[in-house]
Amino acid sequence: MAIKKIEVKRDLCIGAAPCVFAAGGVFELDAENKAVMKLKDGEKNSGPVEVGQLEDGTVNDDALRAAAEACPVKAVYLYDENGEQVYPQ
Amino acid sequence: MDRFDYLIIGGGVAGTTAAETIRQRDAAASVAIVSDEPHRLYSRVMLSKPQFFLEKIPFDSVWLKKPEWYDQRQVTLLSGRSAVGLDPEKKAVTLDDGTELGYGKLLLALGCKARKLPVPGADRKGVNYLRTIDDAKEIIARVKEAKRAVTVGGGFISFEMCEMLRLAGLEVTNVLRERYFWEPVLDEVSGCLVEEAMEAGGVDILRQTELKEIVGEDGVRSVVLKDGREIPCDMVIIGIGACLSADWLKEAGLEVGHGIWANEYLETNLPDVWAAGDVAEFNDLILGERIMCGTWVNAQVQGRHAAAAMTGERQEFRLVSYYTAHGFGMNIGFIGDVMPGPDRMMISRGTPDTGSMVHLLIKDGEIIGATLINRNEEIGAIVKLVEQDVKVEMHLRELSDSDFDLKSLLPQQG
Numbered sequence: 001m002a003i004k005k006i007e008v009k010r011d012l013c014i015g016a017a018p019c020v021f022a023a024g025g026v027f028e029l030d031a032e033n034k035a036v037m038k039l040k041d042g043e044k045n046s047g048p049v050e051v052g053q054l055e056d057g058t059v060n061d062d063a064l065r066a067a068a069e070a071c072p073v074k075a076v077y078l079y080d081e082n083g084e085q086v087y088p089q
Numbered sequence: 090m091d092r093f094d095y096l097i098i099g100g101g102v103a104g105t106t107a108a109e110t111i112r113q114r115d116a117a118a119s120v121a122i123v124s125d126e127p128h129r130l131y132s133r134v135m136l137s138k139p140q141f142f143l144e145k146i147p148f149d150s151v152w153l154k155k156p157e158w159y160d161q162r163q164v165t166l167l168s169g170r171s172a173v174g175l176d177p178e179k180k181a182v183t184l185d186d187g188t189e190l191g192y193g194k195l196l197l198a199l200g201c202k203a204r205k206l207p208v209p210g211a212d213r214k215g216v217n218y219l220r221t222i223d224d225a226k227e228i229i230a231r232v233k234e235a236k237r238a239v240t241v242g243g244g245f246i247s248f249e250m251c252e253m254l255r256l257a258g259l260e261v262t263n264v265l266r267e268r269y270f271w272e273p274v275l276d277e278v279s280g281c282l283v284e285e286a287m288e289a290g291g292v293d294i295l296r297q298t299e300l301k302e303i304v305g306e307d308g309v310r311s312v313v314l315k316d317g318r319e320i321p322c323d324m325v326i327i328g329i330g331a332c333l334s335a336d337w338l339k340e341a342g343l344e345v346g347h348g349i350w351a352n353e354y355l356e357t358n359l360p361d362v363w364a365a366g367d368v369a370e371f372n373d374l375i376l377g378e379r380i381m382c383g384t385w386v387n388a389q390v391q392g393r394h395a396a397a398a399m400t401g402e403r404q405e406f407r408l409v410s411y412y413t414a415h416g417f418g419m420n421i422g423f424i425g426d427v428m429p430g431p432d433r434m435m436i437s438r439g440t441p442d443t444g445s446m447v448h449l450l451i452k453d454g455e456i457i458g459a460t461l462i463n464r465n466e467e468i469g470a471i472v473k474l475v476e477q478d479v480k481v482e483m484h485l486r487e488l489s490d491s492d493f494d495l496k497s498l499l500p501q502q503g
Contacts, residue, residue: 012146015413015465016134018386031466033413033420072102072134072385074150088150 003061003086005079006068007048008035018070023063025056035075048079092191093121093165095399096182098172099198100124101133102385103366105154106392107196107399108164114400120164123184125199126221127169130154134385136225137246139253139416142232151222172199175341177359194399197338197349197357198366198392201331201383206241210303216325219246228326232257235323239263239312241300243270245414246328248283251292252416254326262293262320264300264312274427276448278441279462286417295320331383333368346370348381353405355395363399365391375407375476376426376457384412409476411468422465425458425475426450433457439464439491447471447491454482470495 008019008027015033019026028044030036036044038055051064068076068087078087095111097104100122108120130153135141141151159166167184174183181191203218205211217228228250232238238254240247243265254261263270269280270287284294295314302313303325311321333348344350344358348370355363355371364371366388370381387410394406411424427450429435438447445463449456449471455478459471474481479498487493 012140014134014138014415015468016385017411018389021386021390029465029469033422033465033468069153070389072132072153073138074132089155 002081003051003064003078004081005048005050005083006037006054006064007077007079008037008046009075009077010034010046012073012075013046014073014075016072018072019067019076022067022070023056023059026054026059026064027067048077090181090189090191092119092193094118094193095120095196095396096190096192096194097122097196097198098182099196099200099366099368100126100128100130100166100168101198101200101366101388102130102153103198103200103388103392103395104196105130106389107198107365107396109162110393110396111400112162112164114397114402118400120162121190122159122164122166123170123172123182123190124166124168125171126223128222129156129159129166129168131222136219136222137249137253139249139256142225142229142253143256144229148229173337175337175343177341177343177362180361193361195362196392196395196399197343197362197364197368198388198395199335200367201348202334203327204330204332206300206327206329208300208302210305210309211327213303213305213309214307215305215309215323216303216327218327219250220331228324231324232259235259237262237320237322238324238326239320239322240326240328242328242330243267243272244274244328244330246326248287248414248416248421250326250328251287252290255291260293261291262295262322263287264298264314264320265294265296266299268297270294273429274423275421275460276429276435276437278437279446279448279460282441282444282446282462283417283419283421286419290417331367335368346379350379354398354403355391355406356398363395365395371406373426374405375409375478377453378426380426382410384410386410407476409472411472413465413468420461420463420465422461422468423458424461424468424471425456427458427460436485436488438489443491445491449488451481451485454480456481467495470499473499 013034074088131151171185203220237260240263270284301315349364351364351369351371353372367383373380414421433452436449450458
């Protein structure tokens with residue numbers, strides 16, 4: 001099922017930034033060294049945000065999954081259309 | 090003799106990412122990973138985090154691949170086995186049980202070992218290094234019983250372990266050979282800021298001294314220093330660096346220094362042999378020098394890069410690495426090359442009384458690295474300045490002004 005929502009758990013994030021290397025169009029680090037997502041309206045936050053709100057309109061599920069799986073502290077959460085958590089499993 | 094098209098030595102993030110990438114690019118090839126740990130891929134980053142040690146997050150979150158992941162991708166995982174020999178003519182690797190494995194292409198991603206402290210008693214129960222998940226398990230169990238701990242070394246491992254041990258309620262003494270914590274990677278002013286935070290957090294720091302012996306009967310009772318002082322403790326954690334341990338590679342004719350020498354394509358001097366991750370001492374084109382880098386992202390990106398090269402896409406490796414440490418209310422960042430030297434100049438940004446400082450390392454008019462104390466919001470801009478080889482020699486005065494916006498030195502985009 002398609003990925004609908006993304007969230008960075010800020011209490012887990014340590015700013016190692018593999019998500020930024022995996023999907024630089026979506027993620028960056030903020031002043032607290034935590035990952036945030038870049039949104040269409042110019043806002044940046046750790047979510048949860050819907051995929052449709054992302055500034056990068058071209059990002060696909062594989063790229064989001066790769067970014068989440070690259071995180072060494074499993075701080076990137078992915079949810080499907082039913083709100084079910086698809087990663088981390 | 091079994092033969093694999095792609096043989097990977099090392100089951101950490103570099104080796105596992107390489108296997109994954111090879112499989113994505115070549116569905117039919119045979120791929121094997123030899124890992125000296127009896128485990129699948131786990132998060133070595135998690136191992137130093139206090140939340141993990143204090144079991145605030147479930148232990149099993151450390152696993153990054155499910156057991157079936159390897160079979161599903163037809164990646165053979167030979168775990169709990171070490172490589173002990175390499176014959177580059179025959180294109181074969183020998184394992185510790187005598188098995189010989191042939192290869193078409195070989196990736197050396199075996200990581201580094203914790204440097205051992207050569208003192209009597211260092212092999213006692215209760216003395217730990219922090220490198221593997223099994224080390225972490227022992228420490229987790231020990232912390233529950235122990236009252237007093239000694240940490241040895243003034244770097245990343247000691248810093249994070251000191252914080253974890255204090256959070257667990259132990260009395261903690263840190264023993265340093267250097268004059269101050271994190272010397273020489275941090276300048277003295279930054280090092281002292283870190284020490285102040287650690288001391289305010291209840292860590293007793295003993296500088297410029299070394300262990301002579303670790304004393305005890307069954308476990309640890311105390312450590313004795315070279316100056317004669319004795320510190321009672323029930324556990325010792327040693328974090329004095331990492332090193333390459335691989336005589337078998339030298340014997341095979343592989344060129345090694347502190348790590349395995351590799352060029353900017355991550356190729357070693359032997360045909361069809363690449364190196365990636367912590368163990369690679371590679372030619373960094375951005376910094377203009379040969380470096381080793383022990384970060385998670387570097388290992389991940391190099392594993393992917395080497396795998397692409399091994400499957401036909403040969404490109405220069407370019408990455409500005411950085412990592413951060415958190416503890417005692419402090420955020421510390423390290424970018425690129427942070428080792429001082431005669432060929433480089435250091436610029437300070439900010440003053441210690443504000444509790445936040447940056448030191449920029451400049452070589453040949455370009456920033457090659459930086460250390461940041463409570464100022465990680467500047468990591469992004471500094472990484473870009475390093476990456477784009479921006480000439481800063483005309484702006485040294487601005488750089489030292491902590492109100493100056495570093496981003497303004499970046500070439501305008503679009």
